[in-house]
Amino acid sequence: MTRAALFQLLRSQSKHLSQRNLHSGYHLQSSSALIDKTCGRTSSFVSRLSAVQKRWASQATTREDESKISIGPRRGQEAEEDEKDVAYVGPISSTIKKVKLLSLSTCCLSVSLGPVITFMTSPDMNVILKGAVASSVIFFSATTTGVLHWFVSPYVHKIRWKPGSDSFEVEIMSWLATYIPRTIRFADIRPPETNRPFVTFKANGSFYFVDQEHCQNKALLARLTPQQQESAFKNL
Structure with missing residues (x-):
């Protein structure tokens, strides 16, 4: 009888301890899940808040740019149009x-x-x-x-030309190191007819030099040097 009572007492104590462990584990698991859920909500709220702030900043900048009175195209549009027309840049x-x-x-x-x-x-x-x-x-x-x-002075720093146009715009440098734009018609181009070095063509009494090796637009180069193209064709 004493052994049976002792065995039943130990069995009841073990069940009680196992139930307490399960209960405490459930509480720990539920509390960790609650913490993870709270952290996830906080991080998502912070990310949404930053996205909204960035959107408001971009909208405010756009509104400020649009509210300003400007003559002609915007800066971005003007830069894109200039880059499209650029056919040659001096190396x-x-x-x-x-x-x-x-x-x-x-x-x-x-x-x-x-x-x-x-x-x-x-x-x-x-x-x-x-x-x-x-x-x-x-x-x-x-x-x-x-x-x-x-x-x-004859060095051409930049050429703007639209394919099919009868004229083009060149940028040369003044003696004060500032760029001067000039508009030249292809009909005014003449051979240099001089011993001056680094001269490609002559137009309206001024000399111009274009680095032919770095001119990627071959159609423009052919129209800038018609005499060279004709002589090369005759030699063929």
């Missing part, structure tokens, strides 16, 4: 501009600071000799700047 256009800016800055510094430095560095030197030195520095700097402009 060393940026390099030429940097060199011209450097030459202009050196010339300005030599003209403005050359005489001051010459007259202040050597107080014992003759005034006439100082003037000759300052004039020589200014003359050398201005001469190199002028020669550089003469050498690169």
Whole structure:
């Protein structure tokens, strides 16, 4: 009898412990599920809120752009139209501009600071000799700047042309390193007829140079150099 009572007591205690473990496990599982669900709702709410903020910002920017009064096409439309019309871009256009800016800055510094430095560095030197030195520095700097402009002035930096049009627009660089647009008709193109280097054609009394190796538009190149095309055809 004592052994049977002890066995029943142990059995009831084990059932009670198993029920408590199951109950506590259920509570832990339900609480973890609740936490995961809450975190998921929070993250989804944050993502939706950020998406709404981005949408509002884009709409506000668009409304501001549309509310502004502008003459002509928008910036994006104008850039797209310009890129469509561009048929040629000079391969060393940026390099030429940097060199011209450097030459202009050196010339300005030599003209403005050359005489001051010459007259202040050597107080014992003759005034006439100082003037000759300052004039020589200014003359050398201005001469190199002028020669550089003469050498690169025919260089065509950009050509805009619509296929089928009888004229095209070129961009050349002034002596102040600014781009100057010019409209040229194909009927005004003439052979250069000069020994000047880097000249492709002549139009309205001005010389122009186009890098034929980097001109991808062969139809435009054929119309810019009709004499070369005719001679090549005759040689064939």
